[in-house]
Amino acid sequence: xxxxxxxxxxxxxxxxxxxxxxxxxxxxxxxxxxxxxxxxxxxxxxxxxxxxxxxxxxxxxxxxxxxxxxxxxxxxxxxxxxxxxxxxxxxxxxxxxxxxxxxxxxxxxxxxxxxxxxxxxxxxxxxxxxxxxxxxxxxxxxxxxxxxxxxxxxxxxxxxxxxxxxxxxxxxxxxxxxxxxxxxxxxxxxxxxxxxxxxxxxxxxxxxxxxxxxxxxx
Numbered sequence: 526x527x528x529x530x531x532x533x534x535x536x537x538x539x540x541x542x543x544x545x546x547x548x549x550x551x552x553x554x555x556x557x558x559x560x561x562x563x564x565x566x567x568x569x570x571x572x573x574x575x576x577x578x579x580x581x582x583x584x585x586x587x588x589x590x591x592x593x594x595x596x597x598x599x600x601x602x603x604x605x606x607x608x609x610x611x612x613x614x615x616x617x618x619x620x621x622x623x624x625x626x627x628x629x630x631x632x633x634x635x636x637x638x639x640x641x642x643x644x645x646x647x648x649x650x651x652x653x654x655x656x657x658x659x660x661x662x663x664x665x666x667x668x669x670x671x672x673x674x675x676x677x678x679x680x681x682x683x684x685x686x687x688x689x690x691x692x693x694x695x696x697x698x699x700x701x702x703x704x705x706x707x708x709x710x711x712x713x714x715x716x717x718x719x720x721x722x723x724x725x726x727x728x729x730x731x732x733x734x735x736x737x738x739x740x741x742x743x
Contacts, residue, residue, distance in 0.1 A: 537728030
């Protein structure tokens, strides 16, 4: 929404129906979808859940910071679904904290990101344009990394839906400080509400209608 284009009209980014369905869900339906998604992904259904994804190929700065902070997060009772990227999954297996029972679950790739979004209370992700729009639309509070893409997240950060941390600043201590909000339900609710109102959820239909209208007017 903050990209200036001459004679341009902002309608939003076309999104998959799985994303828009999640965005349109009632609070009660979201709770049910959350429990089902966690169970399907092999997570506990009633535990603070952090989703981490550096995109389809992973992101070194994000992966390194999360692995460095992993033991502390697990000891704090936070379970982690970590999409490490296909090239990084070799040798990584599930780790469970013996005291809290919280698990770090590494996966190479997630085909259904809508389910991963539904399962999470908070996300750590690259600030790619698609990820920024999807997380904001479904109301998932997000810590955005990857400095060269930071401008994609400007509108989300300004609205209060997320936070940007540059790669140079993203270490275990900073990650722990930012993800501590996972235990603050009010803070998460404010971020979620800010994101949901940021971009239109049904841009695909709007764009299609505008294209059809323009074609019919010729």
